[in-house]
Each structure stands twice: as C-alpha cells, then as structure tokens.
Amino acid sequence: MLQIYRTEELIQILSQERQACMNGQRLNLAAMPSGINPLLDRFVNSDGIQRFTAYRDFRSAIHQYQIEHEVSGLVWTPLNLQGKTFCCPKIHEQLISLPSDLAILKTEKNTIVEFWRSITIGFEFYLSMNSGKLHQLITEDDIERILQRSEWAALSHQGKGDAIEIILQLGWGKPEEAVYRRGFPESGSEYIHAVRPGRMPIG
Numbered sequence: 046m047l048q049i050y051r052t053e054e055l056i057q058i059l060s061q062e063r064q065a066c067m068n069g070q071r072l073n074l075a076a077m078p079s080g081i082n083p084l085l086d087r088f089v090n091s092d093g094i095q096r097f098t099a100y101r102d103f104r105s106a107i108h109q110y111q112i113e114h115e116v117s118g119l120v121w122t123p124l125n126l127q128g129k130t131f132c133c134p135k136i137h138e139q140l141i142s143l144p145s146d147l148a149i150l151k152t153e154k155n156t157i158v159e160f161w162r163s164i165t166i167g168f169e170f171y172l173s174m175n176s177g178k179l180h181q182l183i184t185e186d187d188i189e190r191i192l193q194r195s196e197w198a199a200l201s202h203q204g205k206g207d208a209i210e211i212i213l214q215l216g217w218g219k220p221e222e223a224v225y226r227r228g229f230p231e232s233g234s235e236y237i238h239a240v241r242p243g244r245m246p247i248g
Contacts, residue, residue, distance in 0.1 A: 049114050052140070055107055056120075059139045066100040108141045118221070119146045126202060126211060127164040133157060135199040136220040150197035150220070157198040161213045165239035168211070171246050173236035176225070180238060180246045191215050191235050203247055210246055211239045 050058070111118060118140030121132045134153050136142045142150075170188060171180035195215035202211045214223075214234050222228025238246035 050110070050116065052117050052120065052137070055111070055116060055140065056137055059104060059107060062103050063100050066096045104139060111141055111143065115143060117146050118142050119149060124200060124202070129160070129164055131160045133200045141221050142219050147197070147219070154196070154198045157200055158192065158213065161200060161211065161239070165211055167242070168239040169242050171238045171240065173238060173246070177236070183237070188237060191237070195235070207241055208244065209241070213237045213239070
C-alpha cells in the first residue's frame with residue numbers, strides 16, 4: 046500500500062532538501078543567468094541560481110503531491126502572548142493551501158481576531174504600507190473596514206515586554222500567494238501592528 050506523507054513529514058522533507066540544495070548537493074544544471082543583460086549576468090553566480098532552481102523545482106513537486114494526495118498545508122502554532130495561550134492555524138511558508146485549509150481558516154478568522162483584540166487592549170494600531178517600509182496609525186473603524194473585506198486571519202509577533210509587537214494579518218484568496226502580493230489582486234493581505242502607546246512598529 047502506498048504511504049501518504051503527512052504535513053509534518055512534508056515539512057521535514059522540504060527542510061532536508063533545502064539544506065542539500067544550499068550545500069550544493071542538488072543543482073539544476075539547466076538553470077543559467079538570464080541572458081537578458083550580459084553586464085548583470087557577470088555578477089550573477091550560476092551555481093547559486095542552480096541551487097535555488099533545484100529547490101524551487103522540488104518544492105513545486107511537493108505542492109503537486111499535496112494536491113494529488115490532499116495533504117494539508119495547515120499547521121497549528123501555539124502562541125503564548127500577554128499571559129494567554131492560543132493555538133493559531135496558518136499555512137506553512139513552504140507549503141500551499143488546499144480548499145479544505147481555506148475553509149478552516151475562514152471558520153477560525155473570528156476566533157483569531159477576538160484573541161488578538163483581547164491581548165491588545167490599550168495598544169495603538171498601525172497599518173503596514175509599502176511592503177512594511179511605512180506604518181500608518183489607524184483607528185478601530187479602519188480595522189473594521191479591513192475585517193469586512195478579509196476572508197482569513199493569522200497572528201505573529203516580534204519583540205517582548207514593552208517592545209512587543211503583535212501582528213494581525215488579514216487576507217483574502219490563497220495565503221501562500223498573499224505574501225509579497227505575488228497573487229494580487231486575487232490574493233493579498235494587510236498587516237495590522239499592535240504596539241504599546243508611544244512606540245512604533247519595528248517592521
């Protein structure tokens with residue numbers, strides 16, 4: 046009987062393959078500099094391109110495996126913030142989402158948002174703009190408008206103590222295509238940074 050790999054196993058396989066590619070154990074010899082600009086191509090390391098392409102091709106094969114065998118890209122990450130613990134679902138950064146994953150994310154959206162609100166009482170909120178280079182102070186009404194047009198939510202954080210920054214990602218479409226607006230406008234997201242009064246988001 047054919048073994049079907051679980052989400053955790055695919056993550057481990059991808060991690061091992063990525064390391065092998067970085068170490069030069071895997072190369073895509075067909076991958077070469079662009080050929081578009083000879084001046085720029087002189088500064089591009091063909092070995093690096095071959096390593097990157099080898100991993101990208103392997104990861105694409107894993108994504109196809111996910112689709113064919115209906116292996117979820119969803120991971121549940123425990124977060125301990127402001128003295129509260131919460132298990133937050135999100136699509137692993139190296140995997141893709143299945144329709145069933147998106148259904149779970151949509152179902153969990155309100156729970157994630159309510160947890161975020163419960164741990165950011167008294168905080169100030171900033172909307173990330175220009176790929177995180179700028180941040181604009183926003184109001185609860187602004188947040189509500191973003192919530193209305195979003196389908197799913199994810200949480201992350203950085204810093205600690207008074208410098209903690211609790212980030213709510215509100216998105217639509219496929220999470221893996223929302224990052225860096227790769228799939229815009231079909232997929233995308235907004236990042237709301239919650240920080241203590243008087244502080245600014247780190248990035």
